Amino acid sequence: MKWIACELHTHTLHSDGRQTLQELAEGAAQLGFDAIALTDHNTMSGLVGKEEVEREYGLIIVPGMEWTTFYGHMVTIGLSEYADWREAMQQDIDRGIESVHRLGGIAGLAHPFRVGSPACTGCFWEYEIGDWNAVDYIEVWSGTFPSIQTDNHRAYRLWTDKLNEGYRIAATSGRDWHVQSDTDEPISVTYLEVGDAACAKQDGSDIQADIEKGASESEQESFAIPEVALIQALREGRASVTIGPLLSMVLEAAGESYRIGSVLPVTKMNESDEKMTATITAKLSVDFSVRPGQWSLAEQTFKLKLCSNLGEEIAVNVIDSTQQSNDTGTLHPKFETSIELPVLPTDLFRKWLRAELWGTVQGAHTRIAFTNAVYFESTAEGGAD
Amino acid sequence: MNALKLLDTQGRVTPEDSRTHIRIPFELNTSCSRLNFRFEYAPKVLEDREQAVKLLQDSYEIYILPEQREQANARAERHLPLKNLITLSLDDAQGYRGACHRHDPLQELFVSQHEASPGLMAGEVAAGSWNVTLSLHCIVTDICDYRLQIWTPEEADA
Ligand SMILES: [Zn+2]
Ligand SMILES: [Zn+2]
Numbered sequence: 001m002k003w004i005a006c007e008l009h010t011h012t013l014h015s016d017g018r019q020t021l022q023e024l025a026e027g028a029a030q031l032g033f034d035a036i037a038l039t040d041h042n043t044m045s046g047l048v049g050k051e052e053v054e055r056e057y058g059l060i061i062v063p064g065m066e067w068t069t070f071y072g073h074m075v076t077i078g079l080s081e082y083a084d085w086r087e088a089m090q091q092d093i094d095r096g097i098e099s100v101h102r103l104g105g106i107a108g109l110a111h112p113f114r115v116g117s118p119a120c121t122g123c124f125w126e127y128e129i130g131d132w133n134a135v136d137y138i139e140v141w142s143g144t145f146p147s148i149q150t151d152n153h154r155a156y157r158l159w160t161d162k163l164n165e166g167y168r169i170a171a172t173s174g175r176d177w178h179v180q181s182d183t184d185e186p187i188s189v190t191y192l193e194v195g196d197a198a199c200a201k202q203d204g205s206d207i208q209a210d211i212e213k214g215a216s217e218s219e220q221e222s223f224a225i226p227e228v229a230l231i232q233a234l235r236e237g238r239a240s241v242t243i244g245p246l247l248s249m250v251l252e253a254a255g256e257s258y259r260i261g262s263v264l265p266v267t268k269m270n271e272s273d274e275k276m277t278a279t280i281t282a283k284l285s286v287d288f289s290v291r292p293g294q295w296s297l298a299e300q301t302f303k304l305k306l307c308s309n310l311g312e313e314i315a316v317n318v319i320d321s322t323q324q325s326n327d328t329g330t331l332h333p334k335f336e337t338s339i340e341l342p343v344l345p346t347d348l349f350r351k352w353l354r355a356e357l358w359g360t361v362q363g364a365h366t367r368i369a370f371t372n373a374v375y376f377e378s379t380a381e382g383g384a385d
Numbered sequence: 386m387n388a389l390k391l392l393d394t395q396g397r398v399t400p401e402d403s404r405t406h407i408r409i410p411f412e413l414n415t416s417c418s419r420l421n422f423r424f425e426y427a428p429k430v431l432e433d434r435e436q437a438v439k440l441l442q443d444s445y446e447i448y449i450l451p452e453q454r455e456q457a458n459a460r461a462e463r464h465l466p467l468k469n470l471i472t473l474s475l476d477d478a479q480g481y482r483g484a485c486h487r488h489d490p491l492q493e494l495f496v497s498q499h500e501a502s503p504g505l506m507a508g509e510v511a512a513g514s515w516n517v518t519l520s521l522h523c524i525v526t527d528i529c530d531y532r533l534q535i536w537t538p539e540e541a542d543a
Contacts, residue, residue, distance in 0.1 A: 012503075013503050014483075014503045014504045015484075015485075015486040015487060015504060016486055016487040016488065040486075040504075041472075041484070041486035042472070042474065042484035042486050043483045043484045043485075043486065043504045043505075043506075044483075045483045045501065045503065045504055045505060045506050046503070048506075048507070068486055068522075070403075070404035070520075070522060071404075082480070082481045084481065086406060086474070086518060086520065113448070115444065115445070115448045115449065115457075115464070116444060116447070116448050117403070117404075117444065117522070117523045118440055118441070118444065118464075118467045118468075118523045118525045119441060119444065119464035119467075120464075121470050121522035121523040122522060124447070124448045150450075150453055154450070
């Protein structure tokens with residue numbers, strides 16, 4: 001398995017961006033991204049000639065389009081062709097999402113709580129969603145230094161509420177990147193986890209072409225990963241979001257491993273069998289070596305939290321391995337720990353679990369990183385599909 | 386060289402027309418090498434500052450939580466000036482040919498076989514039914530006038 005650094009929300013001068021695809025790709029590559037999604041407003045014309053740009057910068061460019069409508073902005077990625085954004089009525093965005101799915105794409109709510117018209121037309125999500133199962137992801141972090149913005153806090157809460165209701169929805173970040181300009185604000189990354197098997201298992205001519213192209217024309221390892229595998233990763237919630245180190249989590253129960261995005265089956269015990277409940281161990285890692293030189297955090301002790309529908313379950317300290325690396329010269333500083341999850345009383349059920357990394361960034365106490373969820377499914381009462 | 390004028394239409398819209406589309410169909414009788422568009426609307430900006438701030442404060446009632454509203458009102462300046470936004474998208478008989486989602490109140494656009502304005506898709510300019518859609522994302526001024534002209538650079542076959 002491999003984590004791919006992605007920027008999932010970008011624009012060029014094919015809509016209202018002030019950069020060409022080439023300039024965008026160059027900027028993304030310089031910032032250490034492996035992949036970007038081009039999500040121009042209501043057009044896919046900016047993707048013409050993308051293969052050449054991908055080769056030049058060793059960057060995957062996932063096709064996409066931001067539905068820029070009257071009642072919300074919806075990022076759609078991985079589509080083979082255009083889906084019509086103009087038909088969407090406030091009450092039937094479900095049909096729009098369905099049309100995106102039919103074309104092989106996935107759909108996410110873009111910056112759902114950004115102030116809407118007339119300040120930013122259609123920017124606030126006002127669609128009534130009939131079936132939240134259809135929503136693939138929510139862009140909970142929008143812009144630079146997203147973790148301190150109040151509108152992003154609302155989006156994060158919306159995501160948490162939907163998880164609590166039993167929906168399996170992924171969460172991402174997106175810079176909504178319109179122009180090449182230097183910023184002192186932290187830049188967020190959505191890491192998508194791509195399996196070695198995922199590349200081979202997929203079928204379809206486009207992927208085959210990508211693999212051949214990657215093998216023959218690029219030395220870049222990441223370039224050989226078909227964009228379909230990235231879309232599949234996000235569809236399944238194999239995502240971890242950060243403004244710095246890469247946070248990952250694997251749950252182990254009864255000899256099996258459950259990665260982010262997967263479903264851990266929980267056999268419901270008789271009340272008398274309480275002690276038989278299998279223990280679940282969370283294996284956590286904070287990798288400070290990712291995108292070296294592209295971000296920095298002040299020396300500190302971070303807090304690693306495990307959160308679920310039951311609230312914050314556990315918090316542990318994380319020693320700043322970046323500083324360790326300076327002292328010892330270690331090349332790959334990584335903090336790793338195993339935590340046994342508390343056994344719950346029989347009347348409580350854990351629906352989902354995610355990890356969060358907290359600390360101080362530019363003077364603000366804030367989330368630095370969070371994983372997507374591992375879901376729990378009771379054999380007695382199933383969650384939402 | 387005579388250009389073939391296909392369409393020259395204008396209209397007036399008001400804030401009540403916000404969040405609607407205007408479909409403007411036109412026929413292309415013979416295939417041609419290039420289609421030109423000139424789209425403009427005015428005014429672009431709501432100059433009345435008091436009116437603009439009022440509109441913003443009304444929108445904050447909807448979009449901003451009560452505990453943050455006071456701060457938002459104090460910072461309303463960051464969202465000024467308020468602008469009208471009308472965008473153009475294009476369809477040929479086969480389907481979507483792209484959109485030009487940007488704030489320019491004057492846009493001179495074209496499509497041709499191998500090139501097109503940013504946002505539009507190059508490709509065959511085939512005879513048939515075409516459509517321009519004007520999407521009125523937001524009209525903030527009391528009135529806003531638009532004009533759309535479409536022409537081909539060639540003479541029509543007689
Ligand atoms: Zn947007
Ligand atoms: Zn955007």
